[in-house]
Amino acid sequence: CLGAPAPQEGFGDASPEEIAQIRAGTFQEMFDDNPQYTFNFKVADEDEQTYIAQEESRAGESVTGSYSYVDPLGSLITVTYTAGPMGYQETRNVQENFVAIRASTASSAASTGSSSGTSSFSSKLLL
Numbered sequence: 488c489l490g491a492p493a494p495q496e497g498f499g500d501a502s503p504e505e506i507a508q509i510r511a512g513t514f515q516e517m518f519d520d521n522p523q524y525t526f527n528f529k530v531a532d533e534d535e536q537t538y539i540a541q542e543e544s545r546a547g548e549s550v551t552g553s554y555s556y557v558d559p560l561g562s563l564i565t566v567t568y569t570a571g572p573m574g575y576q577e578t579r580n581v582q583e584n585f586v587a588i589r590a591s592t593a594s595s596a597a598s599t600g601s602s603s604g605t606s607s608f609s610s611k612l613l614l
Contacts, residue, residue, distance in 0.1 A: 524543075525545075527542035563586070
């Protein structure tokens with residue numbers, strides 16, 4: 488067939504419409520008019536005195552959540568936030584002396600980034 492268009496290379500059996508979408512970056516693009524999610528996590532490592540937590544939810548255009556951590560002075564910092572069409576707002580709460588910080592030992596201070604492949608999390612402290 489002399490009048491048949493040349494096959495498009497690299498697109499398999501995609502139709503011309505699908506090829507146009509691939510080139511535009513919209514192929515099989517899904518849009519959710521009302522996105523929703525909820526997640527949370529908590530870490531409490533007594534040995535390293537690392538305590539962090541976060542929770543967040545989204546309903547449509549609005550996101551609400553909070554995160555908390557213990558700073559190097561032992562204060563619990565909690566940030567509560569909202570974000571959406573009207574912008575971003577947050578409040579911070581500081582609870583001083585939440586944890587008594589222990590002095591680092593020479594061996595733990597010297598182990599910068601090395602890992603033994605095991606982790607230990609404690610649920611004794613729930614933020």
